[in-house]
Amino acid sequence: MLASKKRKSTPGLKQRRFRQRLIAYRETRPARGKRKISRSAVPSFFTLMNLFCGFISLIQVLEGRLAAAAWLILLASIFDILDGMVARLTKGESQFGVELDSLSDIVSFGVAPSFMIYVFGLREFGMAGVIIASLPALAGAVRLAKYNVDFEEEKGDYFNGLPIPVAGLAIVAIILNADLVLQFIEFVGEVNVTMITVIVLSGLMVSKIPFDSAPHPSAAYIRSHALKVFLVTGGFILVIIFREKGLLFILIVYLLIGTGRALVLFVKAIRDVELQNPE
Secondary structure, three states, X not given: OHHHHHHHHOOOHHHHHHHHHHHHHHHHOXXXXXXOXXXXXXXXXXXXXXXXXXXXXXXXXXXXXXXXXXXXXXXXXXXXXXXHHHHHHOOOOOHHHHHHHHHHHHHHHHHHHHHXXXXXXXXXXXXXXXXXXXXXXXXXXXXXXXXXXXXXXXXXXXXXXXXXXXXXXXXXXXXXXXXXXXXXXXXXXXXXXXXXXXXXXXXXXXXOOEEEOOOOOOHHHHHHOHHHHHHHHHHHHHHHXXXXXXXXXXXXXXXXXXXXXXXXXXXHXXXXXXXXXXX
């Protein structure tokens, strides 16, 4: 009786016994060196922040805050740029990073913008609106799968097809510039600009039209691509100064450069064929 009372009154007895057993268990385990942090850990953090922004953007759409949802996609694109830059700087590029980046991109720049544009301007068209709104997500998934299959460790100067972050940001720019879009719709009349834009962006993603890739953070790249780096830097400054209108402007310029280059190459190829096979 007295022994049981003494056992109950001893504070922290169970905790001390547990710690002693834990220490004894650790002493029986073989010694291991300190774990090194993987080089892919830091870029993966930025990739996950990209995915997190896409998730929060979906929540904002559900709560009816489309502008906040749109700016979150822009923030996700910044994290998407940072993860690539950090991966190159730390030499932390890996197949794991590529796969994680694609999974994040399909949410932030595929599913979230598709849901956003459906709520913004395609909900009133019923099933047709659902199908068209789903195209950025579907085309983006196909594009990312093709990119992962063809991935060769090092990115080139061009992408085959419109990058999914650009397509997602184009949808964001439409929503953020709703007043300009409505004025343009009134100017062109019955044509549904939103539907056509979504279809065109989705088609460009799965096309083979070459679009410029993002600059690499290295002195050698800056020296060899000075004009490209200058234009990209100017684009960031325009977005900072003019915000949504600056974003819309640089995306239109980017799309025109890519499609214009493809059109020039197509016309040149036709002329070469005609010169080689004169009638």
